Amino acid sequence: MAAKPIVDGIEKQHADDLNVIRVNVQDEALQPLLETYAFQFTPTFILFDPTGEEILRTVGAINPEVIDKALSSTR
Numbered sequence: 001m002a003a004k005p006i007v008d009g010i011e012k013q014h015a016d017d018l019n020v021i022r023v024n025v026q027d028e029a030l031q032p033l034l035e036t037y038a039f040q041f042t043p044t045f046i047l048f049d050p051t052g053e054e055i056l057r058t059v060g061a062i063n064p065e066v067i068d069k070a071l072s073s074t075r
Contacts, residue, residue, distance in 0.1 A: 003043050003062055010067050017071055049074045 011020040023030055025042055037046060040059075047056035047070050056070040 003045075006062055006064060007045075010062070010064050013064070014067070014071060047071075 007020060007022075011018065023033065023039075025034060025039060043060065043062070045056075045058045045062050046054055047067065049055045055074065056066065058066070
């Protein structure tokens, strides 16, 4: 929950470049997704480029500056 305001800010700042999808890891229906992307800890943040390739994964705190740099590298 501590990351929510940070993620909300990143989502607002990059509204034209980024789709944020929040996943409830306790929802059993999502277990195949969690296995596909190897979620082991929460929070886990994964950033994909426009082709669907993972370009950034971070566990725990998320740094908006790191997201800014990763997004600028995909342009």
